Every structure is written in structure tokens, then in C-alpha cells.
Amino acid sequence: MRRGLVLGKFMPIHSGHINLIEFATTKCDEVMVWVCVSNKETMTADLRFKWVKEIFKNHPKITPILFEYDEALFPNTSESSTSVSEIWSEAIKKHLPKIDIIISSEKYGDYVAEYLEIEHIHYPLPRQISATEIRQNPYKNWGFVPEVVKPYYFRKICILGTESTGKSTLTKKLAEVFKTEYVSEAGRDIVENSNTCNAHDLKDIAQTHANLILQKGKKLDRILFIDTDINITKSYSKFLFNQELYVEDWIEEANQCELYIYLDNDAPFIQDGTRLSEPDRNRLDGFHKAQLKRAGVDYHLIQGDWNERFEKVYQLVLNWFNINEIE
Known part of the structure; x- marks a missing residue:
């Protein structure tokens, strides 16, 4: 069985994330969706985790998992970094053993795959939207906001x-x-x-x-x-x-x-x-x-x-x- 990993903040989850996760299901028998929430973020862990679970509740291959962390221990970065990827790789090894593949659209996927000695499958489609853009103006980007997220905005x-x-x-x-x-x-x-x-x-x-x-x-x-x-x-x-x-x-x-x-x-x-x-x-x-x-x-x-x-x-x-x- 090939077990894949998609990780993200999903702050909020949007159509781009959904496409990435659905793409992952075509490459794996099981997909772990790691919802990563830091202690400094105002959009709550419960809310983000609920959105992901609701969207994929009928998908047998997808298992959402919540990971709440302290930014002092697990730093954030907007750019892919080898040092940060190494820290996160250790967390993945500890909390999510037996991962065979990481699926992402970012360079960090290569770094994590190298540290964990697993495969990285790069999501090939161009990015149309980001969570940052939605947070900045959800109303302009309403078409990318999933139905379960719309009540929040x-x-x-x-x-x-x-x-x-x-x-x-x-x-x-x-x-x-x-x-x-x-x-x-x-x-x-x-x-x-x-x-x-x-x-x-x-x-x-x-x-x-x-x-x-x-x-x-x-x-x-x-x-x-x-x-x-x-x-x-x-x-x-x-x-x-x-x-x-x-x-x-x-x-x-x-x-x-x-x-x-x-x-x-x-x-x-x-x-x-x-x-x-x-x-x-x-x-x-x-x-x-x-x-x-x-x-x-x-x-x-x-x-x-x-x-x-x-x-x-x-x-x-x-x-x-x-x-x-x-x-």
C-alpha cells in the first residue's frame, strides 16, 4: 500500500488545496492530510480541521490529521528552506510513520523527501490562488472559496x-x-x-x-x-x-x-x-x-x-x- 502525505496550513482551505489533495489520491492508496496549526495563528485549529474533514468526509482514501505546534519549535517560512524542512521532516517521522510519498507543489517537497528517503510527486498544475490572497480579499476571490468555508467570511x-x-x-x-x-x-x-x-x-x-x-x-x-x-x-x-x-x-x-x-x-x-x-x-x-x-x-x-x-x-x-x- 502506497501511503501519501499532503501537508498545509489550510488557512483557509481553498479550491487549489482540494485539487492538490484529489490529485494525490490518484497516486496513492491512502492520503494523509496533515492540517498544521501554529500557536500564533488566529484561525482556529478546530475550524480548519472541521473544514478539511467535511470536504473529504466521503472520500475513503483521505485521512485528515490535526497537528498543533509551537512556532518556537517548528518555524514557519514563506520560502522553501533546507534547514526548516529538516525540522519538519523529523516531526513527520515521529507523528506520521510509514509515509511513502509526499505530494506538494513546492520545493520543500524535494527537501522533505530527501531527508525521509521517500518519493516526492510534484503537483504539476499552476497555482491559481493562495490562502494569503483569500485572507486579504475573500470577496474578490469568492469563486475559490469552498462552500464549507463561505460562512466564515x-x-x-x-x-x-x-x-x-x-x-x-x-x-x-x-x-x-x-x-x-x-x-x-x-x-x-x-x-x-x-x-x-x-x-x-x-x-x-x-x-x-x-x-x-x-x-x-x-x-x-x-x-x-x-x-x-x-x-x-x-x-x-x-x-x-x-x-x-x-x-x-x-x-x-x-x-x-x-x-x-x-x-x-x-x-x-x-x-x-x-x-x-x-x-x-x-x-x-x-x-x-x-x-x-x-x-x-x-x-x-x-x-x-x-x-x-x-x-x-x-x-x-x-x-x-x-x-x-x-x-
């Missing part, structure tokens, strides 16, 4: 504000620019006019909106922009009826977002026939902000005209993700 961004502040328009425009999905405000479909809303409507809105978030979220399409959240619905309940709105835990959980953006009420008021009066709209703004404070929601306040709002939010999203582009 998937983010929900919520656009908040009182009536007539441009939430709906901005949410749609952001989704168009970032080429992703958005969730519209359920309240506009359920209640035609804010002045005719009743307490039962708010419960219906809360449940419908949460279901829409869950439905769109299943696509894991990089970023999900959401127009309004449960805090705004709760604020309406307090504003219109002086009642607390209590919802089920799953609704609260569905509404959890990573970034909250609040559009201030300094934008011109536009009455489209479905909204509160301008004075009530401005009073509602205070209720919204009070509810967000009670809920402990930190948000970025955006002011300015319509164009300024888009430019500010667009740049905010890029900066928040620490990226320069999405495509």
Missing part, C-alpha cells in the same frame, strides 16, 4: 434609519455595485401606509423580514445588504403603540449583522403618500436611536445628500473589509 450589513432617509434605494444600489444580494424592508410590502399600521402587523413584519434574511443568507453570496432590522420594528411598536415588541429567539438571531449603518434624518423629507408626517418622522428618528442604544448596537452614522450618502457608505464598506475592490 459571509457578512451581513444592515442599513438603518427613520422614514425617507434613502434606506431602500441605498440598499439596492449597494447590492448592485457589490454584485450581491439584498433584503428589502418587509414592512413596505405588508403595510401600505405607516399611519394604518397595527400591533399585529409588526409581529407579521418581524417574522417575514427574518425569514427573508434567512432565505437570502442561504446563498452565502459574499455580502448580504439588509434594509432595516428587528430593532427598527421594535422602535415602531414603542413609537406607535407604546408597547414592547417581543419576538422569538430565531428572529433575533436572524437579524444579527456584522456592520450597522444608520442614515441620519438630515436628508430632505419626501412624502410618497405612505409615510408619517415630517415631524413624526423626525420624532421616530429619536425612538430608533434610543432602541439601538438599549440593544447595544454600535452603528456608523451617515449624513449628507443622496450622492454623499452612497459615496460615504461605499467607502465605509471597503474600509471595514480592509479591501480596495470587490471584483
Whole structure:
């Protein structure tokens, strides 16, 4: 039986790693996938090991093995090194005896094979992506991210504000620019006019909106922009009826977002026939902000005209993700 070894950090595992491991199965009877995690890396060992196991759970030839190590004992290097390869070869000999072949796309494979007196099979296909590139901008490189990894990088961004502040328009425009999905405000479909809303409507809105978030979220399409959240619905309940709105835990959980953006009420008021009066709209703004404070929601306040709002939010999203582009 020919037993092969593929080792890596898999931080995260990507399509290139998967192709390499699958290539290894064509050369070996059994492939040990060594998931190497140092004590200084923030992406956890459990998470990376879970990804590898999930991806290859139905492959009889592949056995994932977790190796957690101290960088003081097992140094990292971005370049293949004979001295570092010798240290790692000793670790392989200790923890993974009876390895016949190492499969890699790097020069270190030659060094390890020489130290262990085994065969090195070089993966012949050119590298299309690296884990570093994915960490730097997973959204630009989304096509290389496996389905099991996507939830780790998937983010929900919520656009908040009182009536007539441009939430709906901005949410749609952001989704168009970032080429992703958005969730519209359920309240506009359920209640035609804010002045005719009743307490039962708010419960219906809360449940419908949460279901829409869950439905769109299943696509894991990089970023999900959401127009309004449960805090705004709760604020309406307090504003219109002086009642607390209590919802089920799953609704609260569905509404959890990573970034909250609040559009201030300094934008011109536009009455489209479905909204509160301008004075009530401005009073509602205070209720919204009070509810967000009670809920402990930190948000970025955006002011300015319509164009300024888009430019500010667009740049905010890029900066928040620490990226320069999405495509």
C-alpha cells in the first residue's frame, strides 16, 4: 500500500488545496492530510480541521490529521528552506510513520523527501490562488472559496434609519455595485401606509423580514445588504403603540449583522403618500436611536445628500473589509 502525505496550513482551505489533495489520491492508496496549526495563528485549529474533514468526509482514501505546534519549535517560512524542512521532516517521522510519498507543489517537497528517503510527486498544475490572497480579499476571490468555508467570511450589513432617509434605494444600489444580494424592508410590502399600521402587523413584519434574511443568507453570496432590522420594528411598536415588541429567539438571531449603518434624518423629507408626517418622522428618528442604544448596537452614522450618502457608505464598506475592490 502506497501511503501519501499532503501537508498545509489550510488557512483557509481553498479550491487549489482540494485539487492538490484529489490529485494525490490518484497516486496513492491512502492520503494523509496533515492540517498544521501554529500557536500564533488566529484561525482556529478546530475550524480548519472541521473544514478539511467535511470536504473529504466521503472520500475513503483521505485521512485528515490535526497537528498543533509551537512556532518556537517548528518555524514557519514563506520560502522553501533546507534547514526548516529538516525540522519538519523529523516531526513527520515521529507523528506520521510509514509515509511513502509526499505530494506538494513546492520545493520543500524535494527537501522533505530527501531527508525521509521517500518519493516526492510534484503537483504539476499552476497555482491559481493562495490562502494569503483569500485572507486579504475573500470577496474578490469568492469563486475559490469552498462552500464549507463561505460562512466564515459571509457578512451581513444592515442599513438603518427613520422614514425617507434613502434606506431602500441605498440598499439596492449597494447590492448592485457589490454584485450581491439584498433584503428589502418587509414592512413596505405588508403595510401600505405607516399611519394604518397595527400591533399585529409588526409581529407579521418581524417574522417575514427574518425569514427573508434567512432565505437570502442561504446563498452565502459574499455580502448580504439588509434594509432595516428587528430593532427598527421594535422602535415602531414603542413609537406607535407604546408597547414592547417581543419576538422569538430565531428572529433575533436572524437579524444579527456584522456592520450597522444608520442614515441620519438630515436628508430632505419626501412624502410618497405612505409615510408619517415630517415631524413624526423626525420624532421616530429619536425612538430608533434610543432602541439601538438599549440593544447595544454600535452603528456608523451617515449624513449628507443622496450622492454623499452612497459615496460615504461605499467607502465605509471597503474600509471595514480592509479591501480596495470587490471584483
